[in-house]
Amino acid sequence: MATIYYTGCSLDGFIATPDHSLDWLMSRDIDGGADMGFDTFAPRVGACAMGASTWQWLLDHDPEGWTPKPTWVFTHRDFAESDQVRFTSADVAQVHAELVREAGDKDVWLVGGGDLVGQFHDAGLLDEVWVQYAPVTLGAGAPVLPRHVELSLDEVTRNRDFMCGRYTVVR
Template sequence: MTRTSYYTASTLDGFIATDDHSLDWLLSRDIDQSGPMNYDDFRARLGAGAMGASTYEWIIDHENGAWSYTLPMWVFTHRNLTAPAGADVRFTSAPVPEVHAEMVEAAAGKDIWVVGGGDLVGQFHDHGLLDEVMVQYAPVTVGSGKPLLPRHVELELREVARNREFACARYDVKR
């Protein structure tokens, strides 16, 4: 069964990026790439993904136009954006439930990753389409920024682990 997951890192005070979209607080941290709740193991479960336009633009800007995702990725936007050559990027402003149905079909039994940001994840939740939240909490606070999840979401803790500097938690969304 396809599950829709939000996998991300957060500061202790609940932000996924600073006000100016910086991830410097995250990129300087020590994490074991094959440790508990690591990205590669999570990535192996995935068949499709979704992200917001700001996340997409951050990736394009900080990776010098390179695109490392091999799965089909829907980018929710009202902006006029272009995809890197050869990338399976699908720009959309369609309603989340309509796009989610397309994603489930493309995922072919694998899971779906809502990359970010928090508001887009909230929209999936609002339509009952979010199943799981996985967060790697970094030992830092930034005071303000882009919130982890700017909605009221009820979660049930399923797993907790330590991965070097990170406290990792996996939650199921309560229905």
């Protein structure tokens, strides 16, 4: 079991535009069954965590497409309740224990955003970072990980239009 930040990123280091859009990411040719593609990653996941902006984007664009895994959304906003989604403003360490318990022998997926993932890192709870680098630049937006994190490169591959890197967090 590992806690993994799996994300798409522009070449200039952003996971979303300044208005929190992921449309640029969805327009790319992705997931040809590559080793680090989503189709091979998703079955490993037992529970997810994300921030409110990521959840709002999912609600606005594809609420039916969200994989029904137990999910914790870190937020101070009010959202409609769901069987598989829990809303919290608790400390990441407390919620991580719940995520791990729910995931069982599977991984915990930190969906985003970068600041939330940074909080998991700061608490010593982030194990790996998998980045799918898209062939696009955004110029501004939400950084992939807005703090200093030491990583060790473990694997590099290609997923159609994307260059993929898998890193282990150096402790």
